[in-house]
Amino acid sequence: MSGTRGQRMDMVLEADRLGKRYGSTWALRDCSLHLPAGRIAALVGPNGAGKSTLLHLAVGLLKPDAGAVRVFGRSPYGDTEGLADIGFVAQDTPLYRDFTAAELVIAGGKLNRRWDAALARQRLAQLGIPPDKPVGKLSGGQRAQVALALALAKQPRLLLLDEPVASLDPLARREFLQSLMGSVADSGTTVLLSSHLLADLERVCDYLIVLNSAQVQLTGPVEDLVAGHRHLVGPRHDGGVIGGVAAVIRASHTDRQSTLLVRTDGPVTDPAWTVREVSLEDVVLAYLADGTTQTSHSEWGVAA
């Protein structure tokens, strides 16, 4: 294990066959992934896919039931010292609602050894957040900004954000992501932010992790993912080998024609197929559709 650690010093977050179970249901299973340093990574998947579970495991709130997760080479569960390097903004940006923003900045100072209160105050001043109003009375967007300012004041090397924009209106969403990007651009902080909508994060992320049904469906740098997949349109496909295609991710057929989304391992030169570039969203949707859980007909007592 120390060997892999040595090789991957540039890895911020590593999960190795990581699993977490609630009762008999696996919220996350066989999850293996690596997040290199300096990336802005999007963690995408439908609701209930295991995104929050993965983030909670990474910040040490949860203890793995299987496998291991390491942040900067350390196992985060029960590791108080490692917490100093991780900034975490939980879903719905929970804060003490009767505290004012100024009091929260003080509270953060009392709770952390490394704490840049001046940075937090400056950010909040720039954003026009009133310092003496209970944060429960602020708008959702303002509250999210307060939570982000508190997370950044820790000067974390890894910033984890769980659905940070889900409850925000489109304008607040854009402002939040802009201010996030502005603040991590210089510091080299690695960011992992989750959303059930790729569209929210597509413009800011350069790394992608797709989770579905407790499993990792896809992970990698965005440019590689886009470059490594193609749309093919051609005669009806019966499952035979196509040159340059590593795997068919998703196929839809009419009587005479097939439309495929494929992962390529070389140029597709077969003239029978029309090759088109894909967008990131095409890739994600193909993988999500592939892993969709089928509603159990027997459980519902209806014929399949």
Added chain:
Amino acid sequence: MIWLTWRQHRKQAFYTLLALTALAALLVPIGLSMRHTFADLGLTDCARQLADANVAAATREACDAGFRRFGNQYGGLNLVAVLLITLPALVGLFWGAPLVAREVEHGTHRFVWTQGVGRTRWALVKFGLVGAAVVILAAVYGLGMSWWVDPLTQVAHEGRLGMIVFDLQGIVPIGYTLFAVALGVFAGTVWKRMLPAMGITLAGFIGVRAAVEILARRHYQPARTQTFPIEGEGPPEISRGDWILTQGVRNPDGTLIAEDTRIQCPPGGKGPEGRACGAELGIEPGAYNWQSYQPADRFWLFQGIETGIFVALALLLLYLAVRRIRRIA
């Protein structure tokens, strides 16, 4: 952490103190007036004289009359005393149950447990500070109640060991209050919502308190037994302040022939139709009154044991709560 704990609970602390002050403002005048009446009726002397074993019968009668008058005037306050023993439960409900449950319900545990202090330290500091505040609160309450309930206790035959008054004074309120808070905290770590945690705390507190009070307390020390003859002059002697567990009449061979009874016959007295006194109960010659009791001077020993039990339960619950907190996400 200390700053945060104070900032989070200062409003609650303020209202708790306000409630305690209001209660004091209500009870202190009543207590003073009770004491005035007690002194005016000459009961202070009575209490001292009755502690002496061989009191003149006349004094005893005069004193009993005084106690009765006092009892008639202030006996209703025993109901107030019953209400007052619920205070530790209320502290458990409003201080204990929300301590963790509120954080989890509002999701703020994910904020505070992911800062630089670990959640174990968070829990220990919080439990420690709230626990210390609660101990001070309960000590003040216990001392105040000892003062307040003293006249009522002296009037009652069973004295300070009697149910309700025992629970109200001395150091047991500290044990009860700590236990209630710990139970609330633990319930909050299991059910993680304030209302269920409060409900469970209330039910659990009543259950454990009742079980200890009814089943365990009488066995803290082996009971003493006392026998005295059936035939004798004057009213039966009842030792004030002793807690009588069982009493009855026994035949010379030891069989209990009448429970919860005592018989007092004048010397040579005859029952109806010239039979021996109490013959209709099946009493044989040589039968005697019998009682088992806990003597009054065991009050502080019993207070200590009961406090110890509840403090131990509280510590166990807090330990379990810390363990559970490590698994809440």
